[in-house]
Amino acid sequence: AQSVTQPDIHITVSEGASLELRCNYSYGATPYLFWYVQSPGQGLQLLLKYFSGDTLVQGIKGFEAEFKRSQSSFNLRKPSVHWSDAAEYFCAVGGLGSGYALNFGKGTSLLVTP
Amino acid sequence: ETGVTQTPRHLVMGMTNKKSLKCEQHLGHNAMYWYKQSAKKPLELMFVYSLEERVENNSVPSRFSPECPNSSHLFLHLHTLQPEDSALYLCASSQGHIAGGPRNEQFFGPGTRLTVL
Numbered sequence: 001a002q003s004v005t006q007p008d009i010h011i012t013v014s015e016g017a018s019l020e021l022r023c024n025y026s027y028g029a030t031p032y033l034f035w036y037v038q039s040p041g042q043g044l045q046l047l048l049k050y051f052s053g054d055t056l057v058q059g060i061k062g063f064e065a066e067f068k069r070s071q072s073s074f075n076l077r078k079p080s081v082h083w084s085d086a087a088e089y090f091c092a093v094g095g096l097g098s099g100y101a102l103n104f105g106k107g108t109s110l111l112v113t114p
Numbered sequence: 115e116t117g118v119t120q121t122p123r124h125l126v127m128g129m130t131n132k133k134s135l136k137c138e139q140h141l142g143h144n145a146m147y148w149y150k151q152s153a154k155k156p157l158e159l160m161f162v163y164s165l166e167e168r169v170e171n172n173s174v175p176s177r178f179s180p181e182c183p184n185s186s187h188l189f190l191h192l193h194t195l196q197p198e199d200s201a202l203y204l205c206a207s208s209q210g211h212i213a214g215g216p217r218n219e220q221f222f223g224p225g226t227r228l229t230v231l
Contacts, residue, residue: 004156036222041224042224042225043118043120043204043206043222043223043224043225044204044206044220044222045222046219046220046221049219090157094218101159101162101170101172102159102220103156104156104157105156106154106155106156107156
């Protein structure tokens with residue numbers, strides 16, 4: 001069965017500091033991997049996605065993520081965090097044969113301090 | 115209106131009430147989804163409609179009844195809910211049929227915050 005683990009429930013970083021949010025997945029075949037962001041009172045917005053090819057993917061808002069098959073990870077990074085990045089971040093996995101479902105992690109809440 | 119819209123944004127109901135949540139997508143997509151988002155839990159997929167046919171139903175209690183009259187509209191009819199049904203209900207839409215496929219990016223609405231007293 002496919003699953004996603006986001007080990008960090010909360011993360012606090014200072015504005016301007018770098019950020020890395022962790023995501024580990026379990027999936028029997030080649031996964032399709034996603035990062036979504038949810039601001040308070042909003043729905044989820046796609047930041048970036050990985051299907052195949054280059055393992056370093058670029059997304060919106062200056063985010064990037066690296067797919068590491070050997071570690072079953074898809075960590076999200078940003079070199080310099082802005083106060084507006086404070087939100088909930090969700091990693092998700094899906095793929096061929098998984099039907100319509102995307103499996104989401106429980107999310108990581110990011111707090112940005114001045 | 116653009117994207118995926120949901121109404122109402124907030125709903126408070128008693129356990130004996132009947133209410134409906136509405137979702138509308140303006141993206142020309144052919145699949146629509148209902149998710150439940152509870153605190154401290156992963157998003158739970160409730161229902162999927164593809165071309166107006168229900169194609170997935172993840173063991174959701176019968177007190178939740180979906181309806182998809184056309185590819186742009188999705189409803190979730192609620193009756194005799196329980197307090198544990200209080201959550202954020204998210205609607206999403208996508209083009210394509212296979213989860214995670216290149217054409218299947220899911221676009222989410224802002225959700226309806228439901229409180230059951």
